[in-house]
Amino acid sequence: MHYPESTQLNLLRRTSSKFTVTVIVDRCKECGICIAVCPTKVLSISNMINKHGYRPPEPLNIDKCIGCKLCEYNCPDFAIFVEKVEQP
Numbered sequence: 001m002h003y004p005e006s007t008q009l010n011l012l013r014r015t016s017s018k019f020t021v022t023v024i025v026d027r028c029k030e031c032g033i034c035i036a037v038c039p040t041k042v043l044s045i046s047n048m049i050n051k052h053g054y055r056p057p058e059p060l061n062i063d064k065c066i067g068c069k070l071c072e073y074n075c076p077d078f079a080i081f082v083e084k085v086e087q088p
């Protein structure tokens with residue numbers, strides 16, 4: 001199925017047993033704030049380039065995420081979100 005470009009969200013998402021971190025790739029401006037504020041060094045710059053020419057962060061060390069949401073609260077572009085994984 002084809003969706004118009006405006007409804008497509010290019011997501012970079014990693015999930016641990018506790019938390020999911022999602023990056024809305026094309027909102028990122030590569031400011032690096034999320035990487036700097038993460039207390040457990042979950043995030044690092046990815047190799048991908050978004051449509052504006054910036055490299056978004058990737059939650060490579062997702063197993064170290066403590067769900068503090070500092071990345072989400074500090075991103076000036078609302079490009080990164082953290083959710084708690086619901087336990088069955």
Ligand code: SF4
Pocket residue numbers: 021037038039040041042043059064065066067068069070071072082
């Ligand atoms: S929620 Fe906290 S620990 Fe998890 S990626 Fe964001 S800043 Fe790092």
Ligand code: SF4
Pocket residue numbers: 023027028029030031032033034035056057074075076077078079080
């Ligand atoms: S804080 Fe937001 S805009 Fe800045 S690098 Fe992280 S995701 Fe991208």
